[in-house]
Amino acid sequence: MLIKGEGVISGDDGKRYTFQVTEWKSQAHPTVGARIDFDVNGNSAVSVYFDAPARRTPAGGPVNSVTDDGMDERYKSIYCSSDDKILVGVCGGLAHKFSLPSPAMRVIVFISLFFFIGWFYFVGIFLPKLPTKNVPLGP
Numbered sequence: 001m002l003i004k005g006e007g008v009i010s011g012d013d014g015k016r017y018t019f020q021v022t023e024w025k026s027q028a029h030p031t032v033g034a035r036i037d038f039d040v041n042g043n044s045a046v047s048v049y050f051d052a053p054a055r056r057t058p059a060g061g062p063v064n065s066v067t068d069d070g071m072d073e074r075y076k077s078i079y080c081s082s083d084d085k086i087l088v089g090v091c092g093g094l095a096h097k098f099s100l101p102s103p104a105m106r107v108i109v110f111i112s113l114f115f116f117i118g119w120f121y122f123v124g125i126f127l128p129k130l131p132t133k134n135v136p137l138g139p
Contacts, residue, residue: 005020005021005022006018006019006020006021007019007020007021007024007048009036009038009045009048010083011038011040011045014082014083017038017040017043017044017045018043018044018045019038019044019045019046019048020044023038023044023045023046023047023048024048025047025048025049026048026049026050028050032096032099034050035050035051036048036049036050036051037049037050037051075097078093078094078097079093079097080092080093081093081095081096081102084096084102086102086106087106087109090109091105091106091109092105094109
């Protein structure tokens with residue numbers, strides 16, 4: 001994310017590094033989830049580039065998981081967060097995917113679960129109670 005000439009990068013080591021906009025060396029603007037390459041100088045990232053996607057070799061060799069827009073292929077579907085591990089990282093991953101704060105996603109998931117579980121018990125209260133053991137199935 002770039003704010004007033006500064007940005008923050010999450011490295012594969014789990015640490016976050018700040019960088020100045022002057023250190024961004026690629027022409028395209030940085031995007032959330034993009035796979036990038038950078039060098040570290042203390043707590044700062046320097047020489048920041050999009051990690052160039054590998055092209056399929058003529059022999060059909062392996063392809064890097066980075067797309068042409070610099071986005072890591074893994075971030076294109078639903079995923080769990082390895083940083084925000086409350087509720088096994090599901091809410092953190094969903095929040096990141098849909099650009100929401102993690103606490104807001106937890107509230108949404110809690111309300112959704114409460115609604116569905118509550119609906120199940122609500123229906124169970126009002127349906128008639130009948131024995132099913134040793135009773136033949138309907139027509």
